[in-house]
Amino acid sequence: MHTVAILGTGKMGELVLAGLLRSGWPADRLLITARRPERGAELAAKYGVTVVTNAEAVERAEILAIGVKPQDAGTLLDEVGPKVPAGKLVVSLCAGLPTGFFAARLPEGTPVVRVMTNTPALVDQAMTAISAGPHANGEHLAIAEEMFKPLGVTLRVPESQQDAVTALSGSGPAYFYLLVEAMIDAGILLGLPRQVAHELIVQTAIGSAVMLRDSGEHPVKLREAVTSPAGTTISAIRELEKHGVRAALLAALEAARDRAREIATQSV
Numbered sequence: 263m264h265t266v267a268i269l270g271t272g273k274m275g276e277l278v279l280a281g282l283l284r285s286g287w288p289a290d291r292l293l294i295t296a297r298r299p300e301r302g303a304e305l306a307a308k309y310g311v312t313v314v315t316n317a318e319a320v321e322r323a324e325i326l327a328i329g330v331k332p333q334d335a336g337t338l339l340d341e342v343g344p345k346v347p348a349g350k351l352v353v354s355l356c357a358g359l360p361t362g363f364f365a366a367r368l369p370e371g372t373p374v375v376r377v378m379t380n381t382p383a384l385v386d387q388a389m390t391a392i393s394a395g396p397h398a399n400g401e402h403l404a405i406a407e408e409m410f411k412p413l414g415v416t417l418r419v420p421e422s423q424q425d426a427v428t429a430l431s432g433s434g435p436a437y438f439y440l441l442v443e444a445m446i447d448a449g450i451l452l453g454l455p456r457q458v459a460h461e462l463i464v465q466t467a468i469g470s471a472v473m474l475r476d477s478g479e480h481p482v483k484l485r486e487a488v489t490s491p492a493g494t495t496i497s498a499i500r501e502l503e504k505h506g507v508r509a510a511l512l513a514a515l516e517a518a519r520d521r522a523r524e525i526a527t528q529s530v
């Protein structure tokens with residue numbers, strides 16, 4: 263089994279670290295780096311993994327997972343990029359940054375794979391899209407899949423789709439949480455105790471999600487089955503359409519995609 267180093271172990275890095283350990287990846291095959299020593303110590307105590315410097319990580323690990331914010335990737339690569347020994351695989355978790363950004367800062371021939379995962383990795387329900395960048399072949403994609411498959415579902419996509427993927431599934435959990443939050447507030451408006459509203463909406467979200475995944479039905483069909491003639495649901499849907507919820511979602515995801523592109527141009 264390869265040794266994986268996570269360079270920059272924040273929220274996403276920790277989710278990947280914890281997921282790899284749950285999947286049986288040996289702790290002695292995992293290295294982490296952290297900017298703040300207290301953060302490194304906290305993770306070492308919690309997961310039993312070794313904290314190293316970025317320079318040690320690139321020396322010792324075969325797979326280098328880049329878990330810093332896109333805005334910090336340039337500084338990290340200025341520090342260690344030229345020192346990455348031949349044959350290492352770089353796996354970027356960063357939103358927006360094209361693989362070319364990494365290739366330009368790594369020794370010629372270093373394979374780079376771009377990954378967009380999401381926070382449901384915490385419960386092994388991540389959606390992870392994987393793309394080959396420069397010098398990455400099927401073997402490298404398979405290694406990335408070996409890392410991310412235990413955390414949920416993986417899909418190979420061309421890198422040209424990654425900004426859209428980021429807008430949909432990378433940021434996607436936030437949109438669902440916002441909807442849930444708003445619907446719980448609606449429950450309060452209708453006079454329900456907060457805890458009751460919370461339970462009703464969370465279980466409804468889970469039930470709806472499982473049906474979407476397992477029934478094989480199109481979401482329109484599933485919605486129609488709930489929407490009775492002259493019933494309650496259509497009254498709510500009329501309001502949602504009147505307030506432009508569909509248009510708002512189209513515009514919102516376009517804005518997220520555009521922001522991913524902007525991150526790339528600001529990072530060149």
Ligand SMILES: NC(=O)C1=CN([C@@H]2O[C@H](COP(=O)(O)OP(=O)(O)OC[C@H]3O[C@@H](n4cnc5c(N)ncnc54)[C@H](O)[C@@H]3O)[C@@H](O)[C@H]2O)C=CC1
Binds near residue numbers: 272275338357358378
């Ligand atoms: N939060 C999310 O839902 C998702 C985030 N991502 C991507 O994952 C990456 C990480 O995001 P988060 O975990 O949310 O951010 P975060 O801020 O929680 O984690 C980044 C970590 O990197 C550390 N760091 C920065 N520079 C460093 C350096 N030179 N050496 C060592 N450590 C360094 C920071 O101290 C921090 O702990 C980003 O590139 C983001 O685009 C991708 C998908 C979803």
Ligand SMILES: O=C(O)[C@@H]1CCC=N1
Binds near residue numbers: 357428432433
């Ligand atoms: O908001 C962000 O930039 C990151 C990338 C996708 C989800 N969170």
